[in-house]
Amino acid sequence: MTTPTTRAECQQLDFGDPLAEFRAEFVLPDGVIYLDGNSLGALPRAAKERVRETVEDEWGQGLIRSWNTAGWFDKPAVLGDRLAPLIGAGPGEVVVCDSTSINLFKVVISALRMRPHRKVVVAESASFPTDLYVMAGATGLLDGYQRRLVGQDGQQLEDVLDDDVAVVVLNHVDYRTGHLHDMAEVTARVHEHGALVVWDLCHSVGALPVRVNECGVDFAVGCTYKYLNGGPGSPAFVFAASRHHDAIDQPLSGWHGHAAPFDFTIDYQPAPGIDRFRSGTPQLVSYAALEASLGIWERVDLDALRAKSQAMVSLFTDLVEQQCAGFGVEIVSPRGTGGSQVALRHADGYAVMCALIDRGVIGDFRAPDLMRFGFTPLYLQYVDVWDAVQALREVLATESWRHSRYASRATVT
Numbered sequence: 001m002t003t004p005t006t007r008a009e010c011q012q013l014d015f016g017d018p019l020a021e022f023r024a025e026f027v028l029p030d031g032v033i034y035l036d037g038n039s040l041g042a043l044p045r046a047a048k049e050r051v052r053e054t055v056e057d058e059w060g061q062g063l064i065r066s067w068n069t070a071g072w073f074d075k076p077a078v079l080g081d082r083l084a085p086l087i088g089a090g091p092g093e094v095v096v097c098d099s100t101s102i103n104l105f106k107v108v109i110s111a112l113r114m115r116p117h118r119k120v121v122v123a124e125s126a127s128f129p130t131d132l133y134v135m136a137g138a139t140g141l142l143d144g145y146q147r148r149l150v151g152q153d154g155q156q157l158e159d160v161l162d163d164d165v166a167v168v169v170l171n172h173v174d175y176r177t178g179h180l181h182d183m184a185e186v187t188a189r190v191h192e193h194g195a196l197v198v199w200d201l202c203h204s205v206g207a208l209p210v211r212v213n214e215c216g217v218d219f220a221v222g223c224t225y226k227y228l229n230g231g232p233g234s235p236a237f238v239f240a241a242s243r244h245h246d247a248i249d250q251p252l253s254g255w256h257g258h259a260a261p262f263d264f265t266i267d268y269q270p271a272p273g274i275d276r277f278r279s280g281t282p283q284l285v286s287y288a289a290l291e292a293s294l295g296i297w298e299r300v301d302l303d304a305l306r307a308k309s310q311a312m313v314s315l316f317t318d319l320v321e322q323q324c325a326g327f328g329v330e331i332v333s334p335r336g337t338g339g340s341q342v343a344l345r346h347a348d349g350y351a352v353m354c355a356l357i358d359r360g361v362i363g364d365f366r367a368p369d370l371m372r373f374g375f376t377p378l379y380l381q382y383v384d385v386w387d388a389v390q391a392l393r394e395v396l397a398t399e400s401w402r403h404s405r406y407a408s409r410a411t412v413t
């Protein structure tokens with residue numbers, strides 16, 4: 001695609017967009033260009049009705065009967081099967097439950113128990129911090145574990161892999177820069193050393209096609225509130241390759257992961273298959289919103305999604321390069337070969353982002369100096385990308401970001 005040089009050319013791209021029809025399925029506030037669907041996805045219209053139904057009918061009228069009549073007990077597995085195609089998993093390999101952090105804890109301990117004689121865990125220094133914190137928490141409960149960090153002191157994956165490594169946890173797409181790992185190649189390299197690999201898919205699920213089984217992945221975790229539009233705090237997911245299921249011994253062995261929870265036995269007996277990753281009672285109102293959103297995803301062609309995402313990322317990057325030159329902005333992300341996001345470095349990135357948000361263009365900021373823009377092909381248009389860059393140029397050119405109200409940071413950036 002040659003970069004459009006006018007807004008009208010962007011409009012032409014929107015007319016030819018095979019995903020254009022999906023935009024009408026989302027609630028998008030007037031006067032807002034939303035470039036933060038990589039943090040919290042937009043509200044699907046169908047979610048409002050599905051949540052209302054869950055609250056008023058299933059809870060209000062069905063009461064406790066809804067555990068059976070509305071299929072509440074099976075929601076984690078049912079939604080797991082509906083989500084599975086988005087990451088290239090098979091039926092019975094994904095369960096929707098808990099948060100990404102909690103699921104990572106369960107997966108890391110399970111993986112360590114599957115490699116009991118190995119005492120090294122590997123992660124990335126650029127990883128989303130919760131992954132590092134959870135791994136430290138998990139290994140801190142056990143004796144004698146050592147952590148090696150890819151990216152620390154220039155270390156590459158090949159420098160830290162050897163036959164002492166039990167598990168490697170990697171972010172498929174870097175949350176800051178958008179860098180995308182080659183999942184097949186990296187997984188194969190980890191396996192050559194006999195270690196297990198866990199992929200954090202938070203920034204790739206719903207952003208691009210993911211193929212866990214084709215790549216031979218052992219475990220994966222991810223959230224559903226970003227590109228999947230499941231709503232604030234929506235339940236996360238765990239993938240475990242079916243070949244591992246019988247060996248999985250996860251530490252948060254609650255009653256919903258029991259083989260026969262309503263037998264109320266004294267001893268824990270894990271459920272067969274992926275259900276053993278469940279722990280306690282699911283947050284069913286949140287599941288309802290996710291369920292509605294998955295109804296949209298089932299109709300999305302993931303290759304068309306990837307093509308539009310890459311086109312939008314390239315368009316944004318090219319326009320920033322052309323129109324925001326000379327204002328101290330550096331493009332940090334790959335051009336269309338990474339995830340569905342672009343990071344721009346600016347010494348006063350926080351203030352610039354705040355001023356941009358006041359202009360109706362919503363992105364976010366990641367310390368110390370990155371402005372982050374997410375491109376969600378289901379509800380964004382090419383003209384939005386054009387208009388966003390014009391707004392950014394205006395904020396930079398007028399230096400409106402220097403206003404004192406942008407000087408102090410809010411709790412959430």
Ligand SMILES: Cc1ncc(COP(=O)(O)O)c(C=O)c1O
Pocket residue numbers: 099100101102128130131171175200202203223236
């Ligand atoms: C890569 C990655 N992993 C994990 C998380 C956090 O997961 P949660 O807070 O839902 O447990 C995030 C949140 O943004 C993330 O970007």
